[in-house]
Amino acid sequence: MLTEKDDHIQYLGSNPSSDFPISSLIFISIIGHSLIFYLLPSSITPLIKSYILSTIHACVSVLAVSIFYLRSSINFTQVNRILGGGDKGTHYENMAYSICYSAGYFICDLLIMLCFKSVRSQAAIFHHTVVLIIGVSGVYTRVGHTSHFLMLAEELSTIPLNLKVIYHHRHSIHDFFASLFAITFILSRLVYGTIICAYIFRAVPQFIQMAANYDDTTSIVLIIIQIILIFLTRLLNLYWAVLIIRKMTVKSRKQKPPVSVNKTE
Numbered sequence: 001m002l003t004e005k006d007d008h009i010q011y012l013g014s015n016p017s018s019d020f021p022i023s024s025l026i027f028i029s030i031i032g033h034s035l036i037f038y039l040l041p042s043s044i045t046p047l048i049k050s051y052i053l054s055t056i057h058a059c060v061s062v063l064a065v066s067i068f069y070l071r072s073s074i075n076f077t078q079v080n081r082i083l084g085g086g087d088k089g090t091h092y093e094n095m096a097y098s099i100c101y102s103a104g105y106f107i108c109d110l111l112i113m114l115c116f117k118s119v120r121s122q123a124a125i126f127h128h129t130v131v132l133i134i135g136v137s138g139v140y141t142r143v144g145h146t147s148h149f150l151m152l153a154e155e156l157s158t159i160p161l162n163l164k165v166i167y168h169h170r171h172s173i174h175d176f177f178a179s180l181f182a183i184t185f186i187l188s189r190l191v192y193g194t195i196i197c198a199y200i201f202r203a204v205p206q207f208i209q210m211a212a213n214y215d216d217t218t219s220i221v222l223i224i225i226q227i228i229l230i231f232l233t234r235l236l237n238l239y240w241a242v243l244i245i246r247k248m249t250v251k252s253r254k255q256k257p258p259v260s261v262n263k264t265e
Helices: 022-039 046-071 091-115 122-141 145-166 171-213 217-255
Strands: none
Touching: 022 046, 022 091, 022 122, 046 091, 046 145, 091 122, 091 145, 122 145, 122 217, 145 171, 171 217
16 A cells, blocks of 8 residues: 555555555445345345346446546546546545445445346456456555546446336336437447547556656556456447447337338239
């Protein structure tokens, strides 16, 4: 854990502070999400319960990032404000709360997948594991911490996705959220996510150079690992985008009325 007086602040930033209760907040988040899951009516299936948890997490995450954008000065060209923890005494200090909250949710959801086969999904397990490795390593070491928080805004598309499943028996509502999901997926995960990744990749060479000046091999290794994992999430999003496009194409073809052809004798 770094201290505020550390020379590495110029590329790692000052947040979270060395006395920030990371483990405690993650544990509280796990307990909180677990309680919500088990307090939901037993008439609701484990799968739908997991979707409700996911929707709550997505709403909280998007709200947190939105508040940050509204209240903070944005400068993603400054290395420690995109690949570090940002400056002390700014709204960057609050990012760790969101990361700990999200880490607790992802751990809880993985445990739910282990307990309930109906909830289990290889894609979800892969996604949760990658996000956990990236987020937890960042909040403990500050490496990539800000970028991890900013990427939480991608959860915007998760909200209509979950609501689409929850209201699957009501066709009009289901179709509305299906269309909304496609739109928000493109905007949040493809457009917004790509913009944030562009700032991340742009800052990597400078981050590595600064870390090398202090012989900070640990930070260099961590940022390389995180970049690889972030790249994998981009590929996963592209994979999901292809599936969405295919599904929408098939659906549009089915909805087209048959063309009547009049034969001439």
